[in-house]
Structures are given as structure tokens and as C-alpha cells.
Amino acid sequence: MDYYSAQISRLIESLAxxxxxxxxxxxxxxxxxxxxxxxxxxxxxxxxxxxxxKVCYCRQCCTLxxxxxxxxxxxxxxxxxxxxxxxxxxxxxxxxxxxxxxxxYHVLHGAISxxxxxxxxxxxLKELMQRLQGDVSEVIIATxxxxxxxxxxxxxxxLIKPTGIRVTRIASGVPVGGDLEYIxxxxxxxxxxxxxxx
Amino acid sequence: MDYYSAQISRLIESLAxxxxxxxxxxxxxxxxxxxxxxxxxxxxxxxxxxxxxKVCYCRQCCTLxxxxxxxxxxxxxxxxxxxxxxxxxxxxxxxxxxxxxxxxYHVLHGAISxxxxxxxxxxxLKELMQRLQGDVSEVIIATxxxxxxxxxxxxxxxLIKPTGIRVTRIASGVPVGGDLEYIxxxxxxxxxxxxxxx
Numbered sequence: 001m002d003y004y005s006a007q008i009s010r011l012i013e014s015l016a017x018x019x020x021x022x023x024x025x026x027x028x029x030x031x032x033x034x035x036x037x038x039x040x041x042x043x044x045x046x047x048x049x050x051x052x053x054k055v056c057y058c059r060q061c062c063t064l065x066x067x068x069x070x071x072x073x074x075x076x077x078x079x080x081x082x083x084x085x086x087x088x089x090x091x092x093x094x095x096x097x098x099x100x101x102x103x104x105y106h107v108l109h110g111a112i113s114x115x116x117x118x119x120x121x122x123x124x125l126k127e128l129m130q131r132l133q134g135d136v137s138e139v140i141i142a143t144x145x146x147x148x149x150x151x152x153x154x155x156x157x158x159l160i161k162p163t164g165i166r167v168t169r170i171a172s173g174v175p176v177g178g179d180l181e182y183i184x185x186x187x188x189x190x191x192x193x194x195x196x197x198x
Numbered sequence: 199m200d201y202y203s204a205q206i207s208r209l210i211e212s213l214a215x216x217x218x219x220x221x222x223x224x225x226x227x228x229x230x231x232x233x234x235x236x237x238x239x240x241x242x243x244x245x246x247x248x249x250x251x252k253v254c255y256c257r258q259c260c261t262l263x264x265x266x267x268x269x270x271x272x273x274x275x276x277x278x279x280x281x282x283x284x285x286x287x288x289x290x291x292x293x294x295x296x297x298x299x300x301x302x303y304h305v306l307h308g309a310i311s312x313x314x315x316x317x318x319x320x321x322x323l324k325e326l327m328q329r330l331q332g333d334v335s336e337v338i339i340a341t342x343x344x345x346x347x348x349x350x351x352x353x354x355x356x357l358i359k360p361t362g363i364r365v366t367r368i369a370s371g372v373p374v375g376g377d378l379e380y381i382x383x384x385x386x387x388x389x390x391x392x393x394x395x396x
Contacts, residue, residue, distance in 0.1 A: 003291035005263040011249040014242045019230045025218055027288055032217045033246055034253055034262055041250040044212045045243045048231055051209040052239040055232055064232055065203040090225055093201035 008034070060131070062124040063089045063107040072096075072104060079103045081137040085128060085156060087111050087144055095142065103140070106131065111148035112155055118148075120155060129159065138166040145172045145190075206232070258329070260322040261287045261305040270294075270302060277301045279335040283326065283354060285309050285342055293340065301338070304329065309346035310353055316346075318353060327357065336364040343370050343388075 004012065008030060016026035033041055057063070058070035065071070072078060072092075082103030086092050092105050108123040132139070139160055143149035157167045173191035174183055202210065206228060214224035231239055255261070256268035263269070270276060270290075280301030284290050290303045306321040330337070337358055341347035355365045371389035372381055 003294040004287070005253065005265065005268065007245075007249045007252050007264040008262060008287075011245045014245040017238075017242075018227045020223055020226060027291075028218060029216045030249065031262070031286070031288065034250060036250070038250055040215075041246060044215075045247040047205075047209045047212040048239060048246070049243040051205045051228065052232060052234070052236055054205050055203065064206060064229070066205045067203065070203065088229065089202070089206075090229065093225075096201040 061105045061107055062109065062127055063092055063105060077102070081135050082140065083128070083131065083136060083138070084140040084142050086142050087149065091142065091144070108143070108152070111143055111152040113148040113151070123152070125156070125159070128156070132160065132163055132165060136165055138168060140168050140170065142170045259303045259305055260307065260325055261290055261303060275300070279333050280338065281329065281334060281336070282338045282340050284340050285347065289340065289342070306341070306350065309341055309350040311346040311349070321350070323354070323357075326354070330358065330361055330363060334363055336366060338366050338368065340368045
């Protein structure tokens with residue numbers, strides 16, 4: 001990147017460190033930033049720094065928030081006795097978008113992965129177990145349908161079962177609108193195993 | 199984006215304003231930023247603001263740089279009498295990467311586009327004409343091979359021809375390694391027109 005001056009190279013390198021951003025995209029972004037009005041650039045720069053400085057974990061569900069207790073946990077309309085366990089805040093947002101889930105969440109910030117050396121102690125499991133001391137009727141495990149997500153789901157269910165609390169797992173199968181011919185075999189077998197009466 | 203707290207939403211919105219970044223990518227980037235060490239985030243945030251504040255146009259070739267005269271224009275080894283005209287600093291970088299061009303550049307910052315209402319006065323043409331008062335032997339027009347790029351090339355060549363300075367245009371044809379069957383007809387015809395003796 002010697003073709004650009006020091007400041008521009010530094011900007012491109014910083015942007016290229018973000019996920020999904022290669023050098024070409026970083027270059028496009030950098031020149032776009034240099035083309036933006038200074039006030040806009042200040043907003044972007046401070047949004048990045050402020051978010052990092054002010055965002056913390058919700059004391060209850062461990063999601064990222066800028067308050068001590070996140071708006072979902074604080075909402076009196078939510079059913080505190082039903083906890084949906086997700087891997088990260090984006091998964092939480094995905095379920096919130098459905099607008100149909102009325103319980104609360106617990107964000108693990110990861111999944112157990114022996115391959116990557118991530119064990120039960122590296123995710124927010126202890127915090128989940130502590131919450132179960134309270135009045136909880138059901139734990140819905142909504143970790144991803146990947147090897148790590150399934151491992152985590154199995155591990156959590158074994159941990160919770162002895163407490164007598166109901167543990168469920170979201171269904172796995174053919175996505176709505178999905179074309180059978182393009183769906184992988186594992187998903188097709190899951191859909192078959194999970195078939196329900198009509 | 200009500201599923202995220204105010205600071206996170208603000209960050210996602212700011213990032214989603216960048217070119218090629220949709221809401222999903224912005225979310226991924228935002229959570230990655232929240233996961234980065236604070237020192238790294240400070241570096242990113244300041245790289246953005248510093249670049250915007252310190253980067254200016256080279257007084258000679260109009261590229262973006264953080265000095266009054268860019269390193270290429272200042273380099274005594276470069277042949278100041280050969281000027282390659284490009285649309286933007288990324289195109290300049292593309293030719294610099296070849297490592298074979300020993301002249302200097304002129305960055306137009308755009309191309310003439312009647313469709314978008316961009317006329318000759320909206321790009322750095324006046325600056326180019328001023329440079330031609332000096333000792334210039336050749337102007338190589340390396341604007342893109344698009345409608346706007348071609349229009350700009352034609353316009354510039356007509357403007358320069360009366361001065362007696364040699365004006366050339368980079369060749370247009372089949373890219374090296376390109377598979378003929380996937381190349382559009384216009385390019386194929388250009389390649390045919392521009393054929394050379396073997």
C-alpha cells in the first residue's frame with residue numbers, strides 16, 4: 001500500500017482489519033470517508049469510540065447494552081420465567097425481529113468448540129446457571145444448528161436436566177420457502193426425524 | 199434496529215452508510231468492534247478522523263495525499279514530462295502496482311457524465327491544462343473504459359491536440375488470462391479493431 005500516503009494507508013489498514021472487509025473494499029470505504037463532509041466523519045469516528053466505551057454486558061442476560069440491565073430484561077411485559085439461550089446478540093436480534101417471543105434471553109457469547117479450544121468456562125454458562133436459581137419454568141436452547149451449537153445445546157441440557165427445569169431445543173428442518181433440491185442432506189434428515197402429525 | 203441499545207444502533211447505522219456495507223455486514227462489523235481491545239478501537243476511530251483532517255489534494259497532480267506535493271510528483275526519478283490522466287486515486291494506485299510507469303499522474307476526481315450532470319468544470323481539468331504550460335511531451339489518457347471514461351478521453355484529447363502535445367489512450371481489449379467466451383461483445387470488437395501485427 002505504498003501507493004497511498006501514510007494517513008490513507010493507515011486508514012485502509014485499519015478498515016481492512018474488520019470482518020468481511022478485504023483490501024479492495026477497505027480502499028473504497030477509505031476514499032468514501034475522505035469524500036464525506038467532516039461532520040459525518042466525526043460522527044462515524046465517535047460512534048465507534050463511544051460504542052466501545054459505553055457498551056457493557058447486561059447484568060442479567062449478558063447481552064451487549066449501554067445500561068446496567070438491558071431494555072428486554074427491564075421490560076415488565078416480558079415473561080422472566082422463560083429464558084431463550086442464544087450464542088450472540090445478533091441471534092437475539094434475529095428472534096426479537098419475529099416479535100413473537102415474550103420471554104427473556106441469555107447470551108452465551110460463543111459456543112463450546114473443542115476444535116478452537118473454547119470450553120464451557122469460556123462462555124457465559126455460569127451466569128445462566130445462577131439465573132436458574134430464580135423462578136424459571138423453561139430454558140429454550142436456540143444455539144446455532146452447527147456442530148458447536150449442537151454440542152453446546154447438549155452440554156447445557158445435561159447441566160440443567162437435574163434441576164427439573166424444562167429444557168427445549170428450537171426445531172431444525174427445512175427453512176420456510178426453501179427449495180428441497182437445494183437443501184443439504186443433514187437438514188433433510190433432520191426435517192424427516194422432526195416430522196409432525198397433520 | 200430497536201433490538202440493540204442506542205449506542206450499538208448508532209454504530210450500526212454509521213457503518214451501514216459506508217459503500218458496499220449493508221445492515222447485516224454493519225452488524226457484524228459493529229460487534230467485531232465491540233469485541234476489539236479498546237486501544238485497537240481508538241486506533242481505528244482516530245485513523246478515520248485523522249485521515250479526513252490531514253489528507254488534502256496534491257498541488258500538482260490533485261491526488262489525495264498528506265503533503266503539499268505527493269511523493270510521486272516529488273520523486274526526482276519520475277519523468278515529469280509524461281502525464282497519465284486517471285479518474286481517481288485508486289486508478290493511480292492500480293498503475294503504480296505495475297511498477298512500470300515512470301511518468302507522473304493527473305487525477306481528475308471523476309469523469310464527464312451528462313447523465314449525472316458532471317461537466318468538464320466539475321473535474322480537475324483546469325489544473326491539467328495549467329500543467330501543460332510546462333514541459334510536457336505526452337499525455338496518456340487512462341480514464342476507465344466506460345461511457346463516461348471514453349467521453350472524458352475524447353473531450354481531453356480535443357482540448358489538448360491544438361497545443362501539439364502528443365495525446366495517447368491506453369489500449370482496450372481482452373484482459374490477459376481472460377476467457378474469450380465470457381467477454382462481452384464490445385470488448386471483443388475493441389480487441390479486433392486494436393489488433394497488431396505479429
